[in-house]
Amino acid sequence: MFTSLMQRARSAAIAACVILLGLSALPITAPAQQASPGTVAVRIETSLGTILAEIDSVRAPISARNFLRYVDSSAYTGGRFHRTVTMDNQPRDTVRIEVIQGGANPSPTRTRFPAIPLERTNTTGLKHRDGTLSMARGGPDSATSDFFICVGDQPSLDFAGHRNLDGQGFAAFGQVTQGMDIVRAIQKRPAEGQSLKPPIEIVRIERVRR
Template sequence: MRAVFLTELGEIEVELDDKRAPATVKNFLRYVKAKAYDGGTFYRTVTTEPDNQPDKTIKINVIQGGAREGFKAFPPIALERTSKTGLKHKDGVLSMARDTPDSATEAIFICVGDQPELDFGGKRNPDGQGFAAFGKVVRGMEVVKKIHKSHADGQALTPKIAIKKVVQKP
């Protein structure tokens, strides 16, 4: 199953792994069905060149986005750890953003390059639990890279990159 992010810079098509990360895919699709991402944005770029994470010893490269302003998030979901799913944060992988374990709601990120420190046991997050990978970009990685290199004030994309809508494909 697939979904397409229609952004102001082009389309990003992702293949969702509902076999290995069923709860995370189900969570993402409930936001898609609720049209939460329609009018949302990619609002964050985390880069190593230039380095916009001076306070971090473990550096990553990702773009992050989410639902439109004012959308009331559904309750958080349990973290599907990469140690259980077997999915890894490789180039183009789609994952759920979170603060603490079991706190993910609607925010997503896409890896630019391999990011093993985001997997279970990785050191980017002090708790070592990693993030819930649940899909991968199959078309539009050039759009992801364009967003990643867009102008930012620190990690905040300025301006934010509009997500016109996200649609599910069979």
């Protein structure tokens, strides 16, 4: 009887080993990274590297829809980051900011859309934080395809901020999720005044399918 019990124990141990070996042979799959609810993931490919961002189509629907229609029409293919704003190149500004600014392909044949209404941050609830994407503009309701990315928190760009004398702020609409090292590298590139010389190429901007 003792021998029988030993044999059963040995058989059970062998079976357990077989199961463990089988499990260890199974591929381990990392969970897929999902975009935050209500956002659209995009990939900004530049000549210096890739930036990933999420576009907030719920809280900033007008600005998000505008940016994505330029993305979907391939207007940013062959575009460029053409402006860098640092603490050292704003001698005439009492309120200083740090951003990089990019835009669509300058070709006259590319797709163009009408300017959009300004989505103020006091309405959207979004703020200009480190890595925030926002629409560049002159006067209110004048934004088209140019956008900028904040380097560090920039509260003066929010509604009632004093970077723009009209106090209306700018339209934040997205957030960098990966690639702030690329953003900072672009900001540090050679410039004449605030114009990057040469501009940094935007190879393409496209949606990330998940």
